[in-house]
Amino acid sequence: MIRVVVADDQDLVRGGFAMILDAQPDIDVVAEAADGAEAVAAARTHAPDVILLDIRMPGMDGIEATRRICADTTTRVLILTTFDADDLVYEALSAGATGFLLKDVRRDALAEAVRTVAAGDSLLAPTVTRRLITDHISRPSSRPAADALAQLTTRERETLGHIARGLSNAEIAGAMTLSEHTVKTHVSNILTKLGLRDRVQAVMAAYESGLVVANR
Incomplete structure (x- = not known):
């Protein structure tokens, strides 16, 4: 059972998301929160797998809630946002969020997003990912050395490129004619060698290093 906390200051939004998720056979909404402080407290008290924030x-x-939750717990943070908050999404990802969803997400996509994040994968809404990446790589302080990928093998670099283009492990396996187990090993090696937390940071690293170029 996936344990979830829903945090939103709007009662109707919070209640609606909680109702949709609680109706799923594999998801249990263990608490709701109306602000950041309550969200942090709920994460510490209930130790959910995912907090929708x-x-x-x-x-x-x-x-700030994301920063504290990620520092103090193992809960994975899935950010809820709108089209006009891309700059805030960047900050949230830097604070440790696993990914983000737009607030107008379909109910089936909402449940699947929670499952994806709970399984250890990252989630980026494609409608705002390009703007997010463009903003991220334009910040000089965040740009790594161009040779940061030199320690990766050819296969690992190819895998990173596919990750940056949004492919799942199964899709990468098909594209590279490998088993999913081998792909998972490549992904793990990439994260370890580059000192990255998850696939979100791997996507950023691929663009920062020039391995993948954003289409603007």
Whole structure:
């Protein structure tokens, strides 16, 4: 059973998401939170697998809440956002969020997103990923050395390229004619060698290093 906390300052939004998720046979909403401070407390008290967290809330916002949750717990943070909050999404990802969803997400996609994050994968909404990456790589302080990928093998570099293009492990396996187990090994090696937390950071590293070029 996937344990979830839903945090949003709007009662109807929070209640709606909680109802949709609680109706799933494999998901249990263990708590709700109306602001960032409550979200942090709920994460510490209930130790959920995933917390669905609004990026804009009164008092402690979603960014600071994400930073504290990721520092103090093993809970994975899935950010809820809108089209006009890409800059905040960047900050949330830097704070440790696993990914983000737009608030108008379909109910079936919402449940699947929670399952994806709970399974250890990262999630980036494709409608805002390009703007996010463009913003990220334009920040000088975040740009790594161009030779950061030199320690990767040819296969690992190819795998990283596929990750940056949004392919799942199964899709990468098909594209490279490998087993999923081998792909998982490549992904693990990439994260370890580059000192990355997850696939979100791997995507950023691929663009930062020039391995993949954003289409603007």
